[in-house]
Structures are given as structure tokens and as C-alpha cells.
Amino acid sequence: MDREAAIKRSNLSEAELQLIEKYLGRSPTVEEIGMFGALWSEHCGYKNTKPLIKKLPTKGKHLLQGPGENAGVIKVGEYAVAFKIESHNHPSAVEPYQGAATGVGGILRDVFAMGARPIAVLDSLRFGKVDSPRTRYLASGVIKGISDYGNRVGIPTVGGEVVFEDSYEENPLVNVMCVGIAKPEHIIKAVAKGEGNLLFYYGSKTGRDGLGGATFASAELSSEGEDQRPSVQVGDAFTEKLILEATLELIEKNLVIGIQDMGAAGLTSSSVEMAARGKSGIEIDIDKVPARASNMTAYEFLLSESQERMLACIEPSKLPEVEKIMQKWELDYAVIGKVTSTERVVVYEKGKVVADIPIRYLVDDVPTYIREVKKPSYLDEVRSLPSLHLPHDMTPLLKDLLKHPSIASKRWVYKRYDHMVQTNLLAEPMEAGGAMLRLKGTTIGLAMSTDGNGRYTYLDPYVGGMQAVAEATRNISCMGAEPYGITNCLNFGNPEKSHVYYQIAKAMEGMGKACEVLEVPVTGGNASLYNETDGEAILPTLIVGVVGAIEDYKKAVFSPFKAPGHTIYLLGKPREGLGGSMALKLLTGKIAGECPFLDIEEEKRLQKCIRELIAKELVISCQDVSDGGLAVALSECALMGGVGVRVETEGDISPEAFFFGESQSRLVISTLPQYEDTIKNICEHYDIPLTRLGTTTSDNTIHLTYGKRTISLSVQEARELYMTEYL
């Protein structure tokens, strides 16, 4: 690698290069340029988002480990639960199968590197037009990649979302969340410390895969920039399964001080970050690194993103026992360096020093960019509702919504994932807004969900940020679980553009506000910026992943109506407006109007209210009102349960807003008629409006009347529309 090429690949600006020279007091080597480029990228260094991240609430009563480690950790009963979400958007745009597969692999490693056994994966996916060849190529590759990888390792894919919106056509989003469990005493940190301790490499050998991946992930895609592409990383789920078992065995036998996955920026970031956490120094002998290809250079070893590789810090006396475990699992391994007390990273190649950098320059002194948060003009322009022709009979609109690829059942996706392995999942993925897993040997149900809405965040970044937290937590509250913590993934365009930076800053502020009010800490996160193709940014998409728990999973409820003769209520206040809704998008092709109403204090009361109703076993089914509005929510409960529904009510908002508006903080429950008074009292206590909508029926029709308007179709037809398979 010549110097010019190294500088180009590093994506470092002229000013940043000068800063490096000033720090080092000399001109950096090629290897050092590569290392700075990787660690100062947005992916590792958060140079654009760090000041914003600092404002997020990170304290909570269930929290064991906040941001800064491989994953966040909360305490659930006698267990520690580790979880994190990460994006693999750019790799998936280039090679969807491997991009998604390695995305799953990376997040699994983040979780088991903490000592937790992964028990669930959730994927939040965004694609463009459902019928375009590009989308078919991307979606089928991504789904197969997740399926082949997750299934092989034996981690169930239990939930997530798949949304189709034009803005993701060239730049899909693949966000993967993993949840793992451990005994609290087995949680370990990604730290290298203790002078003389060894840096122990294990897993697959190192090739030239993904060279420059971290910097690539932080640059815009160009439809012509083929030569920008790093060599694509290829996942090996089989080896992943072996390093998973080997890692957990190392930790259970207390043989390691710290472990980190070699993820983005590979050996460089893992070794440097581990040393930084331990306030140590490290020496790496690059010639010791197991190589897959011949004639690899130090630069390549340092920045390779070959998959399924781990770095551990171990005491020399433990080495023989550690090696035995490696041999048992047939993994490649080597001692590649040691811990020092210099607080510098020193890299040797053939006995010669090729890099020697004080670690704080790489990790703590990352230049950060605080930009002006200036409201972009588009926000006012999109406010006005486009002219809208609403048919008198809204039944066809409901039908269109039910079969819309973003709303319709994702069974066609999740049946390709092994969602049952490990035998913990308590309801099929489509039967609830989130997933509920039992913790074997306890009564505890662990609940999880991922959510985020690009349409809302586009219309109002602040409310959109709040809404992502509100919906994710609402989805698990609807099953009776209390949210314990969230993680997040920021998917935005180029932060150097004023309107994009505004979106990021405001969405994060909204997220922080919602977390503060709902009392759920942020345990970690990931930023994927520069999601643009030829200058066009994606919809600002803040994805929130939440984990929580219910004490007795037998009390948990799900969405489907269970039987005829139950009373149906709406919890929460119906509000005017179709702004930002799926119905509006379907009718006009536009994302416009006011962002759906959300009062986060009201949301908090609603969630507390539903959890109390479920804890007191007063609720038979519960579903939140989200994309598509109340008519879609009611239809979903009916068609999944195979039970009819008859709603007759009236009110002072327009029928279209009643049926299809997406104002937040609303739930549909079904219950036994005799619980009416108790439910009323509890709702009154939380100041949550309660509307009796109607009853479940045995006549197999969905019959919804609001004032003088009626929507009517058979449960069977609704089910067929909803079960439309898209690929």
C-alpha cells in the first residue's frame, strides 16, 4: 500500500491528517494512517454523533452495564441479559447475502464476547419498491443471508420489521439486534490489562476481506464508485457456532480477562479499544497472526475484516488450558502480542516497529464535529396535506392496507428463519408486536421488540425519535412486560449536510426525552451515517430495540382475538388527522402532513395502565394501533384469531382519522364483559380514555361502523390479503 492510496482509503480529511502529525510530532506511517482512519471513522469514533450521544439518559434500576462495552446489560431475575443492535447497511447494498449474514455474525459475537449465550435475533429491514428488480435482488439476498447464518448457528430469529419505502431503493437498511443471557458473574468486559498478559487470537484465519470496511461504511455509496468497494467479507456460520461455544467455555472456566470480537477495523479496533478500557498499552507481533492469504502486509493484517475472529486477553499461566479448548473446537489460534504499561499500541512486523501510537489519540482524542442545528425548510413544506379524494366506502382502502407489503404478515419472511430453535419463543412472530421468550427454569418472560418509523422522523425528527421509543416499549407493554432498557441504531444520510444533521440531532433528542420520561435507559447504540446514493438521503430512520420482562409469562397476552362474545375496547384517545399515515401514502403517494400526535407523558400512563390490566389478568388480547390505524389493528386481531368483529361507535373526529389515522398511544384490547367496571376504574386511575368499540363475533366478518360509515369484509378475505407472500 503506498502512502497516497492509504490516505485516500482512510477517508481522513486534510485537517485530520495535520492533527495526527501534530499529535505524533512526526509524519504517520502507512499503517498508522490506516489505524487512525479506522478508529476515527464514524463507525468506531462517532465523530459526528458523540456530542449528541452524551446527552442520552444512561441510568436505570435494572442496568448492569451501560454504553461503552460490546453490548448493554440489564438484570432480569437471576439473569444478566446482554443486547445490542447494529447496522450492516452498506455491505448489504453491495452483496446482500453476505452483507446480511455477516451482520448477524457480528452482532452475535458482540453479545457472546460478553459471556452471554445468544437466545434471540431481531432484524429491522428497509427496502425500496416491493416490485422493483433491485428490491427483489436485495430482499431475497438479505433474507437468505440472515436465514442461512442464524439458522446454522442455532439462534432463533424471533422478530423485527420489514418496511418497503422508495427512499431505500438503492440503500437498504439491515439492522440486527441480538439478545443473550448469562449468569451475572459470567459477564465479562472487553478489556486488556495486567502487564505481561497475552493477547490471544482465535477463530478464523485473517485474509484480505473487507479491507477498509469501517471507512467504507462511513462514506456515501456511489453507483459508479465500484473501485471504492472493499473485498466483500464472507461469513462462516459454522465457525461462528464453534467460537460461540469455545468463548462461553473460556468464560465459564474463568480463563480470560477480557474478550472482544474483531469487527469493524478488525485487529486494530479490538486491540486498541481493549487496551483503552484497561488503561494499558499493547504490543502486537503481526507475523504471529494466522494468515489465510500469502504475502499479507502489516497494513492488511491490521485492517482486515475477516469474519469470525476474536481477541482475548489471558494470563500466561492459563494458556495451556485455553489451547486445549481451541483444539477441542478445532479453531485456529495464536498468541499475537502482550499487554504493556506504556498506554501505547506498538506493532512489529519482522522485528521492525511499523506503528507506535499513544492509545488516547486513537480513542479519546477523536476529533468531534459539533454542527449547527438549523431547522431545514423542507419541514414546513411537507406540513400541508396534499389534496385527497376519499371514497365513501373505505373498505377497499382497508383491503389495500392489509395487503401492503409493509403492513401484511411477514410470515413469508420469518418462516425462512428458524424462529423456534432453543424452544423459548411463546407466540408466533406475527401474533404480537414484539417477541416473548421464556427463561427456562423460571417463570420470567423476556420481551423484546425493534421499532422505528422513517415517515414520522422525516416529518418531525423530534417526535419521530420519541415515537420509536414509544412504539418499541408499547409493543412489549402490550404483552404485559415492563421495558428495562433500550439500544438504538441511527440510520441517516450525510451528517455534513445541514438538514441531515438536524434530523440526527433532533431525533436523538426526542429519543432521549422519551427514555427519560418512560424511565428506560439507553444501554448502547450504533450509528450508520452516509446512507445516500448519488446525493439522495434515505428517510431518517432511528431504530430502537427494547428488552423488558414480565414476572410470570403465563400472564402474557398477544394480539389475536381468542373467542366470540368478548368485549373490545380502545384504550387511548382517537385524534383527528391522517398526517404521516400509511393511508395517506397509499392514497396520494406522499409522506406529508403533521407527524402523528404523541404526548410522551400520556404514553407513559397508557403503558403503565395496560401492564396493570394484564398483571391483574383482566385482558384476553392486546394490540397497539400503529401503521394503518385502528381499522388495520382490529382486522389483524380478528384474522389472526379467526374470530369476527363487530364495532359500532361514533365520535367527533372524521371517519378517515378514526379508521386510518395513526395518532399514537392507543391500544385495542378484548376482554370478558364482566371485567368492564374494574377496567374502567383502572383506566380512570391512569387518566386513560376508554371507548367500548364492540364485540368479537362468530359470524366471520369484520364489520366496523363509525357514525354513518361502515367497513365490511369477511375474516377469510382479510386473512388472504394479509397473508400475501411477496418473494
Place this chain on the structure above:
Amino acid sequence: MKVKIEVFLRGDVFDPQGKAILNAVHHLGYEKTTSVQVGKVFLLDIEGDRSTVEKQAKEIADKLLANPVIENFTVTVL
């Protein structure tokens, strides 16, 4: 005309299948085997003269059967 298209991972791309199978070959005692590459073979029937057929086969391989980001292909008109 019959055309054979063989698709293999590019040399610099990791081939996990090949690696797992190579290990199994070694376990069976064939230590002298130094590499296994896993690929795909496609047999197509295409009508037309030799040069057009070859050109079309290459296009098909490039557009559909192989992903040039990770794979190489060879076209043989049989």
C-alpha cells in the same frame, strides 16, 4: 448450443464451504490435499451462432449467475 458456466468464489474471497470440506478430507487421512474450492456449474442451451451464444452466456453469467463482487465465472461452449 450447450454452454457450461462455472462459477467460483474469487481467489481473495473466503470460501467457508471449501474450508470445512478440506478439513473433512484431512480427517479422512488425505493430508496432501491442500485446497478445496466449492463452486456451481450451470448447463444452458442457447440458440444461435457460436460467437453470439458465447457473448450471451457471458452476459447471463455476469448479470445473474455470478455476482462479480465475489465470484468469477468461466464460460465453455460445448
Place this chain on the structure above:
Amino acid sequence: MKTVKFGVVVFPGTNCDRDTSWVIQSVCKSEVRYVWHTETDISDLDVVILAGGFSYGDYLRSGAIAHYSPVMKAVKEHADRGKLVLGICNGFQILVESHLLKGAFLHNKTQHFLCQKQYLKVATTDSPFTMKYARDEVIQIPIAHGEGNYYLPQADLDEALTYDLIAFQYCDKQGVVNEETNPNGSTASIAGILNRQKNVLGMMPHPERSSEVEMGSTDGKKIFEGILQWIQSV
């Protein structure tokens, strides 16, 4: 009562070993241990279970590499002595590759991995594994596989029919067995098949995933109960 000892074989890449062991231990209250793929002595076991997963990544044909593991010789000897062997999913594929059962596996007819609740018809009750069911009973045990399309040549199918070796067939809720209710394209909708001695059963569905109320069906549990009852009555 005789204690029955189960062994669950773990190959690199097996991933249903823990689920299977959980059901034997916590649901059926029986003794179980893991058997590592390099073990050669499994004479302490009454029943060997080859659990589901992706042995050696299944990067060649499913089960093809596991066939050559040291433990498989011991499993064959175990079966030759008339002791019970149950292969679930990848375990079934390994039994076929190891010639303990006949046939071969192809990719599902949809070419996709398929994980879903599945109805099965009990085709024979004349085996230790299926004795607790009623003949033609419709049960629900989930499937999860990409290469579950079981291919059986005509001569072997004839033999299976003659000797009543088909244990389970895919069907719908009403018990209808046909191409439409066949999720993967298997010959004669076969979901599970026995060897001639009926001491070896291979099945694609996962009974360990339908042995507890929490999992939505307890129909799979009867396989383990059948095994226990059969051994205890011998």
C-alpha cells in the same frame, strides 16, 4: 423401574442438543448426557439421539461429513445390538448418509428453508417410538429445515410399505396426505421412517419443540414416552 439413559450426540454445528436434553431431563425426568463426536464408547447408553442442527456446517450435503465422525461407528454398533437410535432433522440426514436408514435428501421443493408448525399423520404404531399414538392420529410437531425433501427409490418405498416402516407423513389439520399438504416434496410425504428392525427412527419434525404446553403442542412428547415405556417393559 429401570432407569433409562439417553445420550444426545453433539457434532460441531449441532444446535438442538440443549433443547433435546432439556425435554428428556426436565419434562420426561430421565437421565441424559451429551456425547461428543469423538467418543468411541457409548455402551452406557440405552438410547442415542442425533439432534438437529448443521453438523460441520452442512456445507457439502447435509450429514455427509458427520458420517465420518468417530462416534458414528459406535452408533452403528449400538443400533446393531438392537438398542434405540432416534435421528431428528439433521440427525435423520446423518442416519441416511451413514446408511442406517435408506434414501437421500434434496433441497425443499420451494428451495427455501421452512420453519413452521406442521401436522403429521401417524402411519404406524408398531414401533417403540410411535406406540403411544393411535394409528392415523393427526398430531402437530414443527419442522425447520432447508434440505428436508426425503427421496426414497421405488424399491425401498415398496419395502417400507410392505414392512410398515413409515412412521409419520406430512398432512393438513384434517389428516389429508397429498402433494399440497407436503411441505418439502418428500417421497410419499414421508416425515419419519424406521429401519427394518424398527429400532432406528429418523424424522424431520422436531418432537423436542412440541413437548411442552408453552410451545403450543405436546404431541412430540409421546415419542419420548414411548421410548421409555418400551425400554422399561423389555
